[in-house]
Amino acid sequence: MKPFRSVTGPAIPLDRVDVDTDQIIPKQFLKRIEKSGYGDFLFYDWRYLSDGSPDPEFVLNRKEYQGAPILLAGRNFGCGSSREHAAWALENYGIRTVISSSFADIFLSNCYQNGILPVTLSDADARTLMDRTLAHPGTALTVDLEACVVSDGQGFRATFEVDPFRRNCLLEGLDDIDLTFRELDRIRAFEEARESA
Amino acid sequence: MTPRTLFEKIWDAHLIPRNESEKGSSDSPDLIYIDLHLVHEVTSPQAFDGLRLAGRKVRRADRTVATVDHNVPTWPRSLPIKDDISRQQIEALRNNTKEFGVPFYDVDDPNQGIVHVIGPELGYTQPGMTIVCGDSHTSTHGAFGALAFGIGTSQVEHVLATQCLPMQKPKSLLVDVQGALPAGVTAKDLILGIIGVLGVDGAREHVIEYAGEAIRSLSMEGRMTICNMSIEAGARAGMIAPDDKTIEYVRGREHAPKGEAFDRAAAYWLSLATDPGAKYDRAITIDAGALAPIVTWGTTPGMVVPVTGRVPDPDSLASADDREAARRALTYMGLTAGTAIEEIRLDRVFIGSCTNARIEDLRLAAATVQGRKVHPEVRAMVVPGSTWVKSEAEQEGLDRIFQEAGFEWREAGCSMCLGMNPDTLAPGERCASTSNRNFEGRQGRGGRTHLVSPSMAAAAAIAGHFVDIRSWENP
Numbered sequence A: 001m002k003p004f005r006s007v008t009g010p011a012i013p014l015d016r017v018d019v020d021t022d023q024i025i026p027k028q029f030l031k032r033i034e035k036s037g038y039g040d041f042l043f044y045d046w047r048y049l050s051d052g053s054p055d056p057e058f059v060l061n062r063k064e065y066q067g068a069p070i071l072l073a074g075r076n077f078g079c080g081s082s083r084e085h086a087a088w089a090l091e092n093y094g095i096r097t098v099i100s101s102s103f104a105d106i107f108l109s110n111c112y113q114n115g116i117l118p119v120t121l122s123d124a125d126a127r128t129l130m131d132r133t134l135a136h137p138g139t140a141l142t143v144d145l146e147a148c149v150v151s152d153g154q155g156f157r158a159t160f161e162v163d164p165f166r167r168n169c170l171l172e173g174l175d176d177i178d179l180t181f182r183e184l185d186r187i188r189a190f191e192e193a194r195e196s197a
Numbered sequence B: 001m002t003p004r005t006l007f008e009k010i011w012d013a014h015l016i017p018r019n020e021s022e023k024g025s026s027d028s029p030d031l032i033y034i035d036l037h038l039v040h041e042v043t044s045p046q047a048f049d050g051l052r053l054a055g056r057k058v059r060r061a062d063r064t065v066a067t068v069d070h071n072v073p074t075w076p077r078s079l080p081i082k083d084d085i086s087r088q089q090i091e092a093l094r095n096n097t098k099e100f101g102v103p104f105y106d107v108d109d110p111n112q113g114i115v116h117v118i119g120p121e122l123g124y125t126q127p128g129m130t131i132v133c134g135d136s137h138t139s140t141h142g143a144f145g146a147l148a149f150g151i152g153t154s155q156v157e158h159v160l161a162t163q164c165l166p167m168q169k170p171k172s173l174l175v176d177v178q179g180a181l182p183a184g185v186t187a188k189d190l191i192l193g194i195i196g197v198l199g200v201d202g203a204r205e206h207v208i209e210y211a212g213e214a215i216r217s218l219s220m221e222g223r224m225t226i227c228n229m230s231i232e233a234g235a236r237a238g239m240i241a242p243d244d245k246t247i248e249y250v251r252g253r254e255h256a257p258k259g260e261a262f263d264r265a266a267a268y269w270l271s272l273a274t275d276p277g278a279k280y281d282r283a284i285t286i287d288a289g290a291l292a293p294i295v296t297w298g299t300t301p302g303m304v305v306p307v308t309g310r311v312p313d314p315d316s317l318a319s320a321d322d323r324e325a326a327r328r329a330l331t332y333m334g335l336t337a338g339t340a341i342e343e344i345r346l347d348r349v350f351i352g353s354c355t356n357a358r359i360e361d362l363r364l365a366a367a368t369v370q371g372r373k374v375h376p377e378v379r380a381m382v383v384p385g386s387t388w389v390k391s392e393a394e395q396e397g398l399d400r401i402f403q404e405a406g407f408e409w410r411e412a413g414c415s416m417c418l419g420m421n422p423d424t425l426a427p428g429e430r431c432a433s434t435s436n437r438n439f440e441g442r443q444g445r446g447g448r449t450h451l452v453s454p455s456m457a458a459a460a461a462i463a464g465h466f467v468d469i470r471s472w473e474n475p
Helices: A085-093 A105-113 A123-135 A164-172 A176-181 A184-196 B006-013 B045-054 B084-100 B115-121 B136-144 B153-162 B187-198 B213-217 B220-233 B244-250 B259-270 B320-333 B359-369 B387-395 B398-405 B454-463
Strands: A006-014 A070-073 A097-100 A117-120 A140-144 A149-151 A157-159 B030-033 B036-039 B064-067 B130-133 B147-150 B164-167 B171-178 B206-211 B237-239 B282-287 B294-296 B304-306 B348-351 B379-382 B430-433 B448-451
Touching: A006 A123, A070 A123, A085 A105, A097 A123, A097 A140, A105 A117, A105 A164, A105 B153, A176 A184, A176 B153, A176 B164, A184 B030, B006 B147, B006 B206, B006 B237, B036 B115, B036 B153, B045 B084, B045 B153, B064 B115, B115 B130, B115 B136, B115 B220, B115 B387, B130 B136, B130 B153, B136 B147, B136 B220, B136 B237, B136 B244, B147 B237, B153 B164, B171 B187, B171 B213, B187 B220, B187 B282, B187 B294, B187 B304, B206 B213, B206 B220, B220 B237, B220 B244, B220 B359, B244 B259, B348 B359, B348 B454, B359 B387, B359 B398, B359 B454, B387 B398, B430 B454
Parallel strands: A006 A070, A070 A097, A097 A117, B036 B064, B036 B130, B130 B147, B171 B206, B171 B282, B206 B237, B348 B379, B348 B430, B430 B448
Antiparallel strands: A006 A140, A140 A149, A149 A157, B030 B164, B294 B304, B294 B448
């Protein structure tokens, strides 16, 4: 997994609440058996018109957000289906961090597994950041995981909390299966104790 | 000993003990042992690839069970799968389960079905277990007093490789449902009502325990409907304490313990109920007697209204975010604020999914349509939750009731709940669905989904619009 320390760049303001993973990656793209190649399908039904051409109104298609590594979203981002394809699509597209006032539980975990940092801000900070970004499109934000700070260099600065274990895994790019593998003796002992009881 | 909740008892029983050196360190998550891992074709191929890349095995194939459900067509099983990519995904699971020695119920197996329907049916699902699956509706199994939750594909690989998951302990939320459900108001209406109260993120980071008189009165199938949609309130899991109904449901099933082992297990299962005085992080109370049959009007399962109600006015909502979400939802749904729910006309009716396609659901729906005809402008289909449910329904003659009324009678699978197979809505089509999600495009791009109970869906198919099932009279 790619380590995450700090990211600087424009943020894409997706000012909607309860964005579910069916919107992030619709079901027709879940039939693939790879982990890559989902970037073109990110937000497919919102991003493309029914004839397959990009919808110029949708925020991802606007010129000032091309190549932006940060997504700003409304509360409860990533709700619904457990499909990790949602995290793969964001990662494949080039999103390194998503900022919201809250994330759905399974999506949050899927982000961590793919080197994407989910940043949870207070409702007020998330609203302020959304409004500033909408007013000044293309302003660069810095999301610093070592300091746990989001700032725009123009007066906005907010701190955030991350589960210390997940933070360490992201900073070091650690695979948590490897970590659990180190515990196999304890797992075996647990199984033996239970199965002989 | 400190009184504990059902959830805490199961959590504690599955905690891998820490080394002495680690005790007191809050930075490392708990390591939780997983008793049962259910696997399906959509969220597993990348996990098996990961095992191969790392040269790992499935550590406990005996605690792993796989089937195909999401992608499978619901036309006769003798016909080939036309969609090459779907077929490849199904073949990938067939090959992976063979290579790694995982028990597999293939398309043509009499035990095939939606993974959350066959787990309980075959007795794999048992009280007190930890159960995971790469599917958010894994919460269904909590109806048995199991801790069951959905995981992503990386975690599927994690469990295949280690039979464990590192986790932060979730918080607990008691949903105490007092009183009795009125006639015509089902488990589906109850859970939609609960989601309406909690909101679609109201139970985030929590495990819900459903308790109270109305929950105890539900059948095991009704309890599965309740726990199934816990995720729709944002919960990590939903669960109900095991009781005599639970024990009797599990007894005698193929993979359940037998003889004395069953009696010992049953005594343990009954001991899992929350102790008097145990504390929850949060609690809410619901009055079952006040509920009516419910219809969703928008694009989240929290956008609910009684069938006797009207499409709400976005301007009546408290927050700017909610007003904007409601306006978007009404535009997508092609609805106008103030429209009476019973005036909403339908193009399609879908009776199916892991929420509402068990035998009791089909019996309810069949009783509603018996001797009547589907409205000429409606196309209606029934997709049983499992091949067993299908054959049981056929033995009871339910298939004839549905087909004589004009319903299509299909093979088992997830089908139009998420439209990964050929069963989808066309743009603009409006559907009364017994499934669990009314998200934009869920049943097909541009499709408009209203979530309802099986009897409400069946009545809507006949009338061509929503009707209050409480006023439904059999001919």
